[in-house]
Amino acid sequence: MTGFWVVIPAAGVGSRMLADRPKQYLPLAGRALIEHTLGCFLSHPRLRGLVVSLAADDPYWNSLDCASDERIGRAVGGSERADSVLNGLFRLLALGASDTDWVLVHDAARPNLQRADLDGLLEQLSRDPVGGLLAVPAKDTLKRAGADGRVAETVDRSVIWLAYTPQMFRLGMLREALQQALAAGVRVTDEASAMEWAGYAPRLIEGRADNIKVTRPEDLHWLEQQWPGALISREDEERRGDQTV
Ligand SMILES: Nc1ccn([C@@H]2O[C@H](COP(=O)(O)OP(=O)(O)OP(=O)(O)O)[C@@H](O)[C@H]2O)c(=O)n1
Numbered sequence: 001m002t003g004f005w006v007v008i009p010a011a012g013v014g015s016r017m018l019a020d021r022p023k024q025y026l027p028l029a030g031r032a033l034i035e036h037t038l039g040c041f042l043s044h045p046r047l048r049g050l051v052v053s054l055a056a057d058d059p060y061w062n063s064l065d066c067a068s069d070e071r072i073g074r075a076v077g078g079s080e081r082a083d084s085v086l087n088g089l090f091r092l093l094a095l096g097a098s099d100t101d102w103v104l105v106h107d108a109a110r111p112n113l114q115r116a117d118l119d120g121l122l123e124q125l126s127r128d129p130v131g132g133l134l135a136v137p138a139k140d141t142l143k144r145a146g147a148d149g150r151v152a153e154t155v156d157r158s159v160i161w162l163a164y165t166p167q168m169f170r171l172g173m174l175r176e177a178l179q180q181a182l183a184a185g186v187r188v189t190d191e192a193s194a195m196e197w198a199g200y201a202p203r204l205i206e207g208r209a210d211n212i213k214v215t216r217p218e219d220l221h222w223l224e225q226q227w228p229g230a231l232i233s234r235e236d237e238e239r240r241g242d243q244t245v
């Protein structure tokens with residue numbers, strides 16, 4: 001497979017995290033969460049370039065060591081994740097990417113992507129006519145909620161998968177799908193849903209369930225317990241409380 005480009009949407013505020021800063025900048029094993037996320041791509045020999053979409057007033061990025069990495073471009077994030085992704089695609093084009101190149105979109109809030117999953121995605125989709133995404137088959141019993149907050153039905157979980165990232169598509173196909181879906185007012189929560197709206201059927205590539213999106217405090221606490229060497233001491237906890245980046 002030839003090389004690939006990456007967009008990292010990182011312009012969110014992380015409201016569900018209830019933290020003192022956007023969750024992508026919270027510490028995990030001594031580094032900012034986003035630095036772990038970027039590391040999986042920056043160490044890959046086929047990476048052609050990477051763009052992070054940052055909030056226009058992001059005061060944290062420049063304090064990171066990786067901010068000086070010449071392989072990393074920047075785009076200004078938008079009001080929704082899809083806007084941030086689209087701005088990232090345009091930035092990649094300005095950096096030399098073409099519409100026929102593969103682009104991977106990966107949440108800054110998913111720091112635990114393993115190289116084996118990344119390579120599996122690249123290998124299984126490199127000749128696919130559409131592209132696809134890392135996903136995990138549902139493993140719990142699923143309920144559809146009724147308006148009254150009670151169970152309306154149990155959903156057949158055998159056909160339900162949880163969409164993860166990276167999501168991998170040809171840059172031009174994704175750009176057009178995102179532009180048209182957003183212009184039509186479609187709610188786009190991942191790249192695949194824009195491609196589906198455009199009439200494509202992205203391929204599901206099974207990945208690890210621990211490639212979690214850090215969304216709520218317990219997600220980060222769980223990762224800290226999994227992380228090799230993530231002995232978050234009481235001093236680190238206290239430092240997290242009053243640390244200013
Ligand atoms: N306008 C936005 C919103 C989200 N994101 C990014 O998209 C990823 C997944 O979004 P989510 O988990 O919802 O992050 P937040 O929007 O920050 O979280 P919340 O919804 O709790 O505020 C995150 O890396 C986030 O930084 C983005 O780039 N631009």
Ligand SMILES: C[C@](O)(CO)[C@H](O)COP(=O)(O)O
Nearest residue numbers: 081107163164165189190213
């Ligand atoms: C892209 C994503 O991570 C796939 O599950 C998810 O849709 C992001 O949703 P969020 O509400 O922006 O976190």
